[in-house]
Structures are given as structure tokens and as C-alpha cells.
């Protein structure tokens with residue numbers, strides 16, 4: 001197939017067959033208003049200059065592009081790392097959070113809500129809300145509150161109220177459900193800062209536009225050079241789309257790495273593109289994990305940020321259009337990826353990002369002699385508890 | 396038959412209840428108890444894993460029903476028994492993913508053969524409703540479309556233009572669940588709907604007490620009461636108690652209308 005990437009979704013909010021707006025009626029006017037406000041802001045040089053200023057002076061962009069010499073030597077693959085782990089708060093999530101909170105303030109909203117899985121999006125949103133002076137509430141699954149205690153403390157310190165979500169499995173999917181329910185209640189005064197390229201239109205498009213700075217920066221940092229392969233982990237898919245989108249059509253092969261959890265065959269994984277089917281989750285038509293009746297199945301991953309049974313609709317489009325391919329690595333492989341990057345480059349990646357590293361290690365024979373750009377979406381401090389358990393053989 | 400529930404001097408009372416609660420066998424008895432108490436029809440919930448428009452009570456009901464093995468087939472067996480036993484219009488309520496996953500034609504055909512009269516999908520806005528309206532019409536089912544206090548005039552017109560079985564007016568911002576006091580937003584919503592169309596308007600979300608039902612019915616053709624009834628079933632010590640409690644609650648609601 002030789003389909004092209006799309007500038008923006010069509011009038012129904014779709015990328016090809018995916019996306020749309022399957023949302024409660026109460027939210028529909030807010031989604032319209034958000035779309036208009038975003039188009040207006042994105043076309044406004046004043047808004048773009050303000051966003052750039054925040055990204056430069058506050059987030060610390062551009063993030064470095066690091067040629068990883070010892071990892072490259074060990075794998076026999078030339079590896080470049082896009083260091084999103086060095087962005088303020090430790091992950092790419094801040095790019096979107098700053099963008100959306102600036103947009104919310106421009107729209108006159110007083111209050112911000114967000115969901116979080118790993119806590120990185122929650123921390124990023126809490127940070128942006130603190131810096132821009134908005135009230136913030138973050139919905140987080142009970143299980144994630146336990147396994148990401150550090151980030152919970154950070155959010156609270158930043159003045160955000162962390163609201164525990166007990167429904168379902170108490171992970172990211174349930175946190176999104178609860179944040180959406182809260183938005184249905186408070187939509188007139190509140191903006192929902194969704195944390196990935198998911199949700200009803202226009203969210204997937206807005207988040208992609210705020211995250212594409214990752215790939216755009218890489219292109220200018222590379223000058224005339226082009227990587228052969230661009231690799232990123234895929235939970236909801238925002239760091240991946242942020243780097244894929246500018247590279248789509250440049251000839252680079254795009255590889256998204258999903259969570260294989262305990263193994264695709266065990267059914268305990270988060271590979272919605274690799275092992276899911278098309279359906280409607282969180283307001284958009286996309287690939288998802290579900291049974292014959294359309295009941296949503298629980299995802300599983302050692303990394304909270306990839307523990308999600310859906311994926312952004314633009315990735316579903318990229319898959320079907322042949323613009324990217326999607327692979328997966330297991331929990332165990334991802335933890336090996338953490339150790340590998342720590343040992344060879346002195347960088348402890350987030351468990352999510354370690355999936356991308358681990359796939360490159362696993363596919364080293366196929367990749368030999370090629371240049372591979374990995375989006376290192378975040379740093380691993382938040383995961384030290386899990387990593388310690390693994391080091392001590394308790395995982 | 397959905398439209399024939401409505402009349403100039405009759406306010407329609409539509410209880411919502413999750414199918415298969417507390418189990419498949421007892422569930423139809425609960426609907427029958429509400430029919431005896433003066434319900435005009437039912438909104439029967441097909442349990443869904445991720446009910447985005449539902450508050451804690453209906454979430455819990457949905458989860459318990461799923462855990463008790465109430466899949467779509469089981470829910471439709473309940474619908475069939477309720478339709479047969481009560482002779483009242485049954486509208487199946489579930490979420491878009493269930494409908495699309497099973498397939499629009501197949502889903503509507505299964506509903507129709509179970510004796511349902513219509514379908515209510517709270518995450519199906521009018522923009523996405525066309526294919527569902529087509530499949531439902533082909534099976535002789537009515538579709539209910541939504542308006543909310545945040546809905547603008549253009550959208551109300553778009554909803555009316557699809558000629559839904561009735562218009563579901565979301566009476567309160569937020570998801571289903573009991574509210575201590577009504578916000579009064581439904582009054583203005585109803586006025587805006589009435590300015591555009593005569594299609595029956597039924598208010599739901601946040602209507603739980605007889606007083607709230609009476610207040611809502613003053614500006615609408617009917618009311619849907621959900622969480623307050625579902626809670627009685629979740630809290631009941633036995634199926635007999637649940638049936639009795641529902642019968643009393645629906646009787647009180649009926650009397651207030």
C-alpha cells in the first residue's frame with residue numbers, strides 16, 4: 001500500500017477508517033469548541049511563540065540527539081537516542097501537557113483534569129497547571145497509585161489532587177473512564193488534558209500536533225542525514241506518533257513497539273495493534289483488546305504506561321496504510337533493555353521506553369548496518385521500585 | 396409501539412434496569428414487579444465493561460451482571476422474557492462498541508427477534524448515528540437520540556431531523572446517578588427542544604425521587620429513572636425483597652407523575 005500520512009483528520013474526525021467522535025452528547029459541544037480553539041491557536045503566531053518559549057525556557061527543548069556509541073558497538077547497529085527523558089519532569093508527556101494547558105487557559109477554563117497511568121502524564125499536567133496557575137485533578141487507578149508511588153507524591157507536591165480510581169482493574173483504562181465521566185459533569189468550566197493520541201476527535205490530532213516537536217527536532221538535528229529505522233514504544237501512542245509523523249514519507253521504516261507483557265500467547269499483554277481488533281474505545285474507532293461481544297479486555301504490562309487495551313486511531317491508520325509496522329517485546333525483555341541501556345550508555349530508561357531499546361536489541365541481526373533512531377520517551381526513576389524487585393529476582 | 400406509550404394526558408415512566416441482575420433467572424421477575432406498579436416500558440441495560448455515561452451504581456450493576464455471566468445472549472434472553480411477560484415496550488441500552496462489534500445488522504436483528512422495540516446508545520452522537528438508524532429501521536426498531544443542556548440549537552435540529560423514537564433529554568450534567576437536588580437545567584433544555592420539534596421528549600439522568608420525577612414531567616413527556624431503582628436491587632437482601640422494593644418505588648414514582 002502507498003497511502004500517505006494525513007495532515008489532519010477528515011470532517012468526521014477520522015484518519016481513514018479510524019477515530020471519530022463516539023462521545024456522550026453532553027461533551028459534543030465542548031469537543032467542537034476545543035477543535036475550533038485549537039485551530040485558532042495553532043494558526044496564531046502569538047500562541048505558537050508562547051508555546052515555543054515555554055518549550056525552550058521551561059521544558060528545556062530541544063532535547064539532545066545522542067549517538068549512542070557503546071550501545072551501537074555492542075549491538076552492531078548504529079543507534080541514535082532522542083533524549084525525551086531529559087525534558088522537564090522526565091518524559092515527553094510535558095510537550096502535550098504544556099500545550100494543552102496553554103490552550104485551556106486561552107479558552108478561559110479555570111480547571112484542569114487528567115488521567116494518568118505511569119504517572120508521567122499526571123506529573124506533566126500537574127507541573128503545567130502549577131506553572132500556569134490552574135487548578136488540577138488527576139485520576140489514577142489504584143493499582144498504578146501503588147506501583148508509581150513516587151509520581152503520586154510528586155503530583156501532590158505540585159498542588160494537584162490525585163483521585164484514586166477503583167473501578168475495573170484500577171489501571172490506565174479505568175482512569176480514562178473516570179476522567180471522562182468527571183468531564184461530563186464539569187465540561188463547562190474544565191478542560192480535560194488527555195495524555196495520549198487517544199480519545200474522541202479532536203484529541204488524537206491535538207496531541208499529535210503537540211508531540212510532533214520530537215520528530216521535527218530530530219529532522220533538524222540530523223541535517224541531511226536520515227535514519228533507516230525509527231523506533232518508539234506504543235502505549236496510547238503519543239511519543240511514537242510524535243516522532244513517526246514527521247518521519248513518515250522520508251523513507252525511514254517506522255516501528256512501534258507494544259507491550260507483549262507475559263507473552264502474546266498468554267493473553268496478558270497490551271498489544272492492541274498486534275493482537276487486537278477494530279472497535280470503539282474512549283470515543284474513537286481504533287484497534288483494541290476485546291471479546292466477541294465487544295467487552296473490553298484488560299491489558300497487562302509491567303510498565304504502567306503501556307498497560308492499555310487501546311491505541312491512538314492514527315496508529316490504526318498507519319498500520320492499515322502500511323506506514324508503520326508494530327511489534328512487541330515482553331516484560332522480561334523490557335527489563336533486560338533497562339539494564340542494557342544503563343550499562344552501555346549510563347542512561348536508566350523508563351520501562352515504557354525500554355521496550356523500544358529491547359526491540360532493537362532483539363532485532364539486531366535484521367538491523368545490522370542500519371541507522372536506528374530510538375525515541376527514549378522517559379527516564380526510569382519512577383520505575384526503580386519495579387526494577388529493584390527484578391534485580392533481586394522477585395519479579 | 397414506542398410512540399404509542401405517549402399521550403396528551405399521560406406522562407411516560409420508563410425504569411432503567413440492568414439485564415440479568417441479580418441473575419438471569421430472577422431478572423425478569425424484577426421487571427414484572429415494575430410493570431405491575433405502572434411502568435410504561437423499560438430501558439434494559441445490556442451490561443458493558445466500560446460504561447462511560449454511568450455513575451457508580453450502574454457501573455457496579457454492570458460489573459456484577461458481567462461477573463454473573465450475563466453476556467449479550469443472556470441479556471437478550473432476559474429482554475425476550477420481559478417483552479413477552481409484560482407486553483410493554485423494551486428498549487435495549489448499551490454502548491457503541493457492543494453494537495459495532497456484533498455488527499449493526501446482526502445486533503438489530505437479534506434485538507428485534509428478542510422482542511425489543513428500540514435501542515439506546517449513549518455514546519452514539521447524531522453524527523455517527525446514520526448507520527445505526529439504517530440497520531435499526533431495517534429490523535423495525537426505533538432509535539433514541541440524545542440532547543443535553545450543553546447541546547446547541549443546530550444539534551437539536553439535527554437530532555429532530557432523524558426522527559428518533561423519542562428524544563432522550565439529559566437532565567443533568569454528568570453521568571447517571573442520584574442527585575440530592577435537581578439543577579433545573581432541564582427546564583431550559585425542554586424549552587429549546589419544544590421550539591424545534593414535537594417528537595416526544597423523555598428526561599433522564601439524575602432523576603430518582605418522586606418529587607424530581609414530577610418536576611421533570613412538568614416539562615417533558617416522560618422520565619427515565621435508573622440508579623435509584625438499580626440501587627434497590629444491589630442493596631436488597633433477597634430477590635423477593637428486590638421485587639417488592641422496586642414495586643413500591645415505581646408505584647410512588649407513578650403516583651407522582
Ligand SMILES: Cc1ncc(COP(=O)(O)O)c(C=O)c1O
Pocket residue numbers: 091092093117118119120121195196197233234235236237238239240304305306350352353377378379
Ligand atoms: C516514559 C513514557 N513513555 C511512553 C508512555 C506511553 O504513552 P504513549 O504511548 O502515549 O507515548 C508513557 C506513558 O505513561 C511514559 O510515561
